[in-house]
Amino acid sequence: MPSYKAPVEEVLFLLRDVFPIQRYNNLPGFAEATPDVVEAIVSEAAKLCEETLQPLNQTGDRAGCVRNKDGSVATPQGFKEAYRAFVEGGWVGLAADPDYGGQGLPFTLAAIVDEFASSANMAFAMYPGLSQGALAVLLTHGTGAQKTMFVPKLISGDWSGTMNLTESHCGTDLGLLKTKAVPNGDGSYAIFGEKIFISAGEHDLAENIIHLVLARIEGAPAGVKGISLFVVPKILIEADGSLGPANKVTCGAIEHKMGIHANATCVMNYDGAKGWLVGEPHRGLAAMFVMMNEARLGVAIQGLAISEVAYQNAAAYAKERLQGRALSGPKYPEKPADPIIVHPDVRRSLMTIRAFNDAARALAIWTALKSDIAHRSKDKTEVRAAADSLGLLTPVLKGVLTDVGFDNTVKAQQVLGGHGYIEEWGMEQFVRDARITMIYEGANGIQALDLVGRKLPKDGGRAMMGFLGEVKFFVKDNEADASLAPYLLGLEQGLAHLERATMWFMQNAIAKPENAGAGSYDYMHLLGLVALGYMWAQIAKAAIASKAAGNGDAAMEAKLLTGKYFMERIMPETSAHLARISAGAGTMMALPAEQF
């Protein structure tokens, strides 16, 4: 059975030495996050995830969710109690607005807890996770009455939330959606239609489920400009806030899918369900985007989370499994064979995964801090710069952390050989669970298109220039430090490729947008590598300083080696990305469709 230990020390090192969060004490919620408080929160979260959520991961996968004949859905055994423990610990509202019962702590801390929970039990973590998106939308676009009605209960976890976008004929292209909203005359609407792929659409963990639903008001214009957003509770709420009769929304079926079996993926039938408009009519997509950006970061963290737990189990196996002898001669002559961690190729897999995980965790925290600044700072320049970075990097994190995270689960599974393929060992579940992260909340190809088609050209390329400037400044600022040279050299190489690729788009994609589309995926990964390399350079700097201060030598040395590995073996991929981008769309688009 697989195990999990939350990377508490790792996270504290990042918050203390790499991105000292004390720097942000002027932001609401940060002054309260003193080192002691942070350590207590992270340790408590680790305990809950290790002891309560993780033991249900494998049993939850096997049991799956069951839809009863009346349309209700039963989650696997133990999930109800775990959900109680989770919400009673106040974890849903960790970073939420104190005016509605939240703790108002940094979003960055919530992102860390999110990683732990997703490592321990991704299918479980999705239930409270989906409430976060609903909360964000209601707090940003809801009326005062809507906030009062829904937000405190979502924060307390008594109720949970969902996002209802996809229909069977439209996922990416929401302009095609058909779900209809008919005014009831009392300010509410009757919603008709069928939504598919609704995660946590129905379950038995919360008293009520608050659906946020995209639909078209009768007579609205076609396409994306006729889509509105509605809040539709599973159970109607009386004037006094108590639960009333059931609304006309039911779960018609749950999907049989590759993984995340313990999270119900529902077909939701809206049969005149009562809903209320959130935000302006026909402006639903914009309102929903608030939710999607949060959600994308959450999915990126899932990619990292599964990569981390898969790594831990592969490393443990590699240290125990005896097979063959080291190429340099037996390391444990008294044993029948050496542990397989002596073999270079096994180390290659493990080093590749950890070189990603450490930097991906840093990048997630770095991005979460940008989100905190963007949403909490009063300094307009600071807000603008942070929002730029957040907007630019969100699709990159979603695409890269889930793509590489998935690849890493496959690598980790491989370390176990045949045992990796057997259910009992749990590695194949990580692969199956991780696979969805590349698909949902916008398939990764869409992230790449969002990056290249929207985020990159926005405001004359301001966000990208800001990011490049920040990385260059770091390099220049540290180039006198010889001990950092191996890290800066690799980073500069990647940066040069990224600049050439950006230039190539400027010269070739304006007249022919297909050139941007054809290079978008490689560009997303190229930018991701540079961002991860930038994290490594910062980690290395902090590790060198920490070593010099006489702290945790062995752990710091391990970081320096892992970062060096990243520069030697992962960063060189940037050249292939550049070559592919520069190849353009010609060959790719030339083949007639019928030849495929």
Place this chain on the structure above:
Amino acid sequence: MPSYKAPVEEVLFLLRDVFPIQRYNNLPGFAEATPDVVEAIVSEAAKLCEETLQPLNQTGDRAGCVRNKDGSVATPQGFKEAYRAFVEGGWVGLAADPDYGGQGLPFTLAAIVDEFASSANMAFAMYPGLSQGALAVLLTHGTGAQKTMFVPKLISGDWSGTMNLTESHCGTDLGLLKTKAVPNGDGSYAIFGEKIFISAGEHDLAENIIHLVLARIEGAPAGVKGISLFVVPKILIEADGSLGPANKVTCGAIEHKMGIHANATCVMNYDGAKGWLVGEPHRGLAAMFVMMNEARLGVAIQGLAISEVAYQNAAAYAKERLQGRALSGPKYPEKPADPIIVHPDVRRSLMTIRAFNDAARALAIWTALKSDIAHRSKDKTEVRAAADSLGLLTPVLKGVLTDVGFDNTVKAQQVLGGHGYIEEWGMEQFVRDARITMIYEGANGIQALDLVGRKLPKDGGRAMMGFLGEVKFFVKDNEADASLAPYLLGLEQGLAHLERATMWFMQNAIAKPENAGAGSYDYMHLLGLVALGYMWAQIAKAAIASKAAGNGDAAMEAKLLTGKYFMERIMPETSAHLARISAGAGTMMALPAEQF
């Protein structure tokens, strides 16, 4: 439900225009393989695979195999009838020795049929597939009596075969194996022990199952030099060839695994089962290697096969699914949206898969032809050269065709978005099934080590020099042809990287073998890319000639574009492989085991 159409035209083009098999008419079995015969065989195989095997693929995955209380194993519904059809068609013995009832046709044809069957239903194809390895071992190392007793029944498919190597504490390191063989005094042995991960170890398709089992004769030396090979029938055979009483070998359990649910992966208990030595005592590993090389090529073909069927279904979806508009403006303004094949990033995935599949199929056929020459030619020089290529390329095909094949199933699944994650659509089964190919018959890391540690240095590097010489000769021989330039240029670039990597090993790995281990995986993929690139250059040459002759213009043009795509977008990966190889083992080996 997924569908499958065997690539008959593609295969005939390869056998006719790219590697004209008429060239080998001097070899036994080739003269009989006239163009008409080849076309008839390939078409018949296609029909059987499309109409009989493929419809059982998804139902077989859902039902899985069931072990009854008595240890017998039931295959999914329809498998018995399909197996009958398969063996009655003579497919097991297509290339087998006519002296024992085989048809003696080229092994190359059998490899092609193997691809079709594995695309249609990989779990099914493994049952007759495993008989091939048993046949090869018995024909090479068996006594006359053993051949007479077992071979005709294996060829007819009345009986099937297995390979029993792995034990719970040893997979890769067979030197640790404990299964014991005690002489019975009558020339037979009593076998005691437990084997795990035995594919097709027990089932209801054949009257008898012939296990080939590695075990240690009592008192044998420890390690690999004390391992012998035994043939152990499930049911004992009487002197007259009829079936006698059950032998003492039973299936103790079947594994619950990620995929290939319809193929029983068994724990086999040997409780004094009667077995007979095959080959010399203590020389079992060498004898088993005959089987493993065959099997590795078979697994490589599985990687291609799943990649092919996944491609077909992704391409069909991409041509039908309407979502969004082409970046260059609507292609089908009368429809609510364009089919997603207009989007560059969807094409990127599909082109990447087909650029691999076409070349991988060529490489499988090229290698199978080498096998035919190595086993059937009377010309010693020719045999030596062919055996060199076969030995060198077998681990490369196993490692690269299964790694990339798996990645391609993931890419194909991604084209379907959320539908790719749902069981109903069948794409996730391809991913789950393909995953095992990277693990069994020697995990791919072992293939890389076999390549770099054994095949590369063997005979002073003769095989590698032969391969490099062949590719260089082709380039030189065709460099005057300007229409081939885009293909030769890419190939030469890859070749230069391969030569530098080879040189790096010569200079750095002899004194420090860990440098070879650390670079082995990248070297395997680098060599694979060059081999695939060499195939594309040959395909391009044949396509240009075929176009000039006025044949199948559109199809030939599609090949030329796909090959160009390979050179533009896949070949550039060779530079990252070279960079990683040249990084050496230093950083990778420096991290103490306890830091993982």
